[in-house]
Amino acid sequence: MSAVIDSGHAHDEHAHGPYGGVMRWVTTTNHKDIGTLYLWFSFTMFLVGGMLALAIRAELFQPGLQFWHPEFFNQLTTMHGLIMVFGAIMPAFVGFANWQVPMMIGAPDMAFARLNNWSFWMLPVAATLLVGSFFVPGGASAAGWTIYAPLSTQMGPGMDLAIFALHIMGASSIMGSINIITTILNMRAPGMTLIRMPLFVWTWLITAYLLIAVMPVLAGAITMLLTDRHFGTSFFNAAGGGDPVMFQHIFWFFGHPEVYIMILPGFGIISQVIPAFSRKPLFGYSSMVYATASIAVLSFIVWAHHMFTVGMPTAGILFFMYATVLIAVPTGVKVFNWLTTMWRGSMSFETPMLFAVGFIFVFTMGGFTGLILAIMPIDIQLQDTYYVVAHFHYVLVAGSLFSLFAGFYFWVPKWTGRMYDEKLGKWHFWLSIIFFNVTFFPMHFLGLAGMPRRIPDYALQFAGFNEIASIGAFAFGLSQILFLWIALKVTVLGRGEEAGQRPWDGADTLEWTHLPSPAPYHSFHEQPVLG
Amino acid sequence: MTQPTENRGKANRKLMGRLLVVVAVMFGFGFALVPFYEKICEVTGIRNVFQPDAAAAQSTQVDATRNVSVEFDANTQRLPWTFKPLQASVSVHPGEVTQIVYEVRNTLERPVTGQAVPSYSPQQAALYFRKMECFCFRQQTLAPGEARRLPVVFVIDPKLPPELNTVTLSYTFFEVNGARGSGG
Numbered sequence: 001m002s003a004v005i006d007s008g009h010a011h012d013e014h015a016h017g018p019y020g021g022v023m024r025w026v027t028t029t030n031h032k033d034i035g036t037l038y039l040w041f042s043f044t045m046f047l048v049g050g051m052l053a054l055a056i057r058a059e060l061f062q063p064g065l066q067f068w069h070p071e072f073f074n075q076l077t078t079m080h081g082l083i084m085v086f087g088a089i090m091p092a093f094v095g096f097a098n099w100q101v102p103m104m105i106g107a108p109d110m111a112f113a114r115l116n117n118w119s120f121w122m123l124p125v126a127a128t129l130l131v132g133s134f135f136v137p138g139g140a141s142a143a144g145w146t147i148y149a150p151l152s153t154q155m156g157p158g159m160d161l162a163i164f165a166l167h168i169m170g171a172s173s174i175m176g177s178i179n180i181i182t183t184i185l186n187m188r189a190p191g192m193t194l195i196r197m198p199l200f201v202w203t204w205l206i207t208a209y210l211l212i213a214v215m216p217v218l219a220g221a222i223t224m225l226l227t228d229r230h231f232g233t234s235f236f237n238a239a240g241g242g243d244p245v246m247f248q249h250i251f252w253f254f255g256h257p258e259v260y261i262m263i264l265p266g267f268g269i270i271s272q273v274i275p276a277f278s279r280k281p282l283f284g285y286s287s288m289v290y291a292t293a294s295i296a297v298l299s300f301i302v303w304a305h306h307m308f309t310v311g312m313p314t315a316g317i318l319f320f321m322y323a324t325v326l327i328a329v330p331t332g333v334k335v336f337n338w339l340t341t342m343w344r345g346s347m348s349f350e351t352p353m354l355f356a357v358g359f360i361f362v363f364t365m366g367g368f369t370g371l372i373l374a375i376m377p378i379d380i381q382l383q384d385t386y387y388v389v390a391h392f393h394y395v396l397v398a399g400s401l402f403s404l405f406a407g408f409y410f411w412v413p414k415w416t417g418r419m420y421d422e423k424l425g426k427w428h429f430w431l432s433i434i435f436f437n438v439t440f441f442p443m444h445f446l447g448l449a450g451m452p453r454r455i456p457d458y459a460l461q462f463a464g465f466n467e468i469a470s471i472g473a474f475a476f477g478l479s480q481i482l483f484l485w486i487a488l489k490v491t492v493l494g495r496g497e498e499a500g501q502r503p504w505d506g507a508d509t510l511e512w513t514h515l516p517s518p519a520p521y522h523s524f525h526e527q528p529v530l531g
Numbered sequence: 532m533t534q535p536t537e538n539r540g541k542a543n544r545k546l547m548g549r550l551l552v553v554v555a556v557m558f559g560f561g562f563a564l565v566p567f568y569e570k571i572c573e574v575t576g577i578r579n580v581f582q583p584d585a586a587a588a589q590s591t592q593v594d595a596t597r598n599v600s601v602e603f604d605a606n607t608q609r610l611p612w613t614f615k616p617l618q619a620s621v622s623v624h625p626g627e628v629t630q631i632v633y634e635v636r637n638t639l640e641r642p643v644t645g646q647a648v649p650s651y652s653p654q655q656a657a658l659y660f661r662k663m664e665c666f667c668f669r670q671q672t673l674a675p676g677e678a679r680r681l682p683v684v685f686v687i688d689p690k691l692p693p694e695l696n697t698v699t700l701s702y703t704f705f706e707v708n709g710a711r712g713s714g715g
Contacts, residue, residue, distance in 0.1 A: 253564065
């Protein structure tokens with residue numbers, strides 16, 4: 001079958017393959033190269049954000065101030081959040097989209113190849129601004145990743161750098177999303193109707209729509225911040241007739257869809273991995289598509305559940321509470337579909353499947369704590385406590401990050417033509433899931449006991465659980481060095497046994513059935529025709 | 532390939548154009564949330580700083596048994612006006628309708644429009660401080676060098692918690708469209 005792909009390149013001016021050296025990466029318009037760039041960039045940012053997290057956990061290992069001033073501690077929490085959200089998780093999913101979407105729909109490349117290059121190369125610029133803001137007078141932004149006014153309207157130049165970085169990252173995301181939507185809608189192989197697309201492609205299509213709908217709103221909000229800071233407007237300055245609470249409304253109008261932007265492509269990856277290792281088709285394919293779309297639509301009407309304590313009319317609080325609880329329905333549909341896909345499947349547990357099953361287990365716990373937080377009377381107690389920190393790390397680390405790991409182990413044989421080290425991969429999974437829980441499970445108890453988030457010091461009764469969480473965090477961080485080694489070994493060093501065209505016998509999407517491993521630099525120049 | 536490359540390129544650019552329109556509309560939508568939010572706050576009565584307090588008429592019961600000291604404060608922000616209350620403080624009974632006067636002068640050589648925003652200290656007192664008439668309900672435009680006396684008519688609600696003996700009313704004047712103005 002692969003013969004279809006390998007022939008017929010003679011008339012293609014790019015048939016000679018990539019340029020050599022650094023310029024290959026700077027000038028590349030190839031979706032696979034750009035996907036690789038995105039993935040390495042996001043992993044680098046993941047390590048940077050991770051080191052900030054360890055600096056936080058080192059300070060919190062015991063009560064009292066050990067290492068950092070409180071001001072710097074606030075910079076650490078802020079930058080950890082911004083870097084992980086905008087530098088690590090989002091670009092990583094775009095990296096997967098670049099690699100996989102064209103191959104899974106039988107397209108030769110992304111729709112706008114040069115725009116794709118631009119989308120990526122804006123990111124290192126933004127990352128430099130963001131990380132560089134630590135070194136300006138006053139240090140980096142310390143207003144939390146949510147950059148709430150009036151803190152954010154008062155801070156030093158570090159805040160301006162963060163605003164510019166967010167503008168650039170937002171522009172990059174918007175360009176990337178336009179590219180992904182156009183690719184999916186216009187470049188599918190003949191016969192691949194929308195309702196036959198692999199679920200990863202579906203989830204990315206919906207995510208890309210979410211991105212173009214809400215990233216401009218964030219851009220607007222931070223533009224207002226910028227004009228409030230420098231041009232005398234009073235959008236959020238109460239003394240000038242503005243309202244700081246309005247910033248929270250606008251921010252979370254972006255922010256809630258944003259959290260689904262960070263998980264929906266993860267759902268897509270899991271929906272590819274689970275059927276492949278259960279050797280059964282995905283249970284309830286169309287209900288999965290509808291569930292994803294429902295989650296996306298609902299995400300626009302629940303934003304104020306992040307701000308139950310700011311003072312809202314009771315009717316408003318009730319509306320946002322019920323709407324939030326409603327999201328559990330489509331999410332539950334997804335979880336049950338994954339479980340039913342596994343039911344009586346002939347399952348095997350290679351590393352991608354381990355991460356996928358681990359994802360379902362731990363993400364569902366995060367979903368449940370989300371439901372608890374959605375209940376307004378409880379949320380008023382738990383607002384801004386470690387319970388919230390535990391909740392969103394359960395869905396973002398054990399959710400988004402584990403799905404990214406699952407996707408990496410699943411597809412890296414196709415990308416490199418070699419199998420990753422299965423033994424080390426299993427070690428990576430077990431270390432990650434155990435120490436993830438050691439780190440974050442105690443945070444539920446800390447939050448229930450009333451420990452506020454974003455503080456460098458705490459009351460003595462919280463010491464025990466904080467100690468456990470810090471030990472877990474350092475072990476979790478070290479486990480990711482193991483992942484770095486696994487990834488280097490299979491990609492850069494090119495070590496590992498050769499993977500055939502279809503190393504996972506249960507995987508049946510186009511990249512497995514129609515392309516050799518490694519996937520050729522230019523694939524699907526002749527589009528496959530699906531019967 | 533089912534469709535020729537040039538047709539596909541055209542279709543792609545067309546779709547991109549549409550998606551860019553979505554992006555532009557959503558950028559505008561973010562800003563449209565500002566008046567929308569203000570309207571919601573006005574309709575639900577969460578933030579009605581620019582409207583006279585209607586409840587004042589009912590509470591004419593003067594509580595002569597206690598005195599509350601009301602202090603007045605005046606500020607300007609990035610606006611070269613002089614702005615001060617003609618009296619630093621008054622002592623009133625709760626329920627008693629009182630008028631005081633602020634004076635404002637435009638020191639610039641051009642007409643300037645300003646808006647005053649009230650605030651209260653302690654914050655709790657805001658619930659019980661009712662202004663029937665205030666220059667802060669509308670914008671004030673002052674000719675070059677013009678001085679103007681601005682009255683405030685208020686009443687302290689007799690339900691004011693007994694532990695509050697002193698209430699401060701503070702105004703800050705802002706230039707309307709301050710960003711574009713050359714003053715400062």
